Ligand SMILES: [Zn+2]
């Protein structure tokens with residue numbers, strides 16, 4: 001996960017280094033400068049990378065200078081030429097993929113394709129971005145909430161418990177077509193997860209909410225500028241305290 005470095009920017013992830021390596025291998029040993037359109041294009045791609053949305057608001061985050069510098073790091077790893085503040089990830093990616101340009105191309109294409117899909121999802125996430133007790137709650141939180149494995153486990157558990165309903169509004173899966181029932185619900189974290197938060201997600205920390213209440217609780221959290229419990233959210237949104 002994102003770790004802050006001396007410049008206040010998160011370290012390059014493996015995916016990011018692979019994209020840089022793809023450009024590096026394309027360029028041969030003549031490293032393009034920060035004003036090269038290919039460097040600028042990669043900078044734009046990396047700034048749209050979903051892992052670092054908060055960091056990306058800083059002008060220096062993965063700017064063209066940073067990308068050009070990363071290409072020099074990769075040259076350092078691959079040839080020993082020049083000075084380089086080479087990271088472990090740079091070295092590991094080079095060792096793994098440096099001699100397989102086709103594999104790098106393939107992985108880079110997959111990473112780019114994944115980013116395109118994620119950027120569509122991101123459009124309706126902006127309103128979810130929020131503050132909780134001073135910590136920026138990021139897409140780390142939303143990504144974990146979207147984990148299909150966790151959501152399925154939570155749904156299965158609630159069915160077993162006979163509590164397959166929204167924990168805020170108590171909506172039951174009242175649809176004619178039973179195959180649509182699960183689609184009503186989303187998993188919501190009752191504790192905020194922030195950048196770099198490596199704690200393991202426990203089912204006990206998840207609440208099952210209908211998609212509507214899930215949207216409302218996040219909106220309410222933004223409005224209140226603090227994290228809300230399920231009980232608080234229910235009171236705030238619907239005006240009643242408890243139905244169970
Ligand atoms: Zn609901």
Ligand SMILES: [Zn+2]
Pocket residue numbers: 145187188189214218
């Ligand atoms: Zn949520």
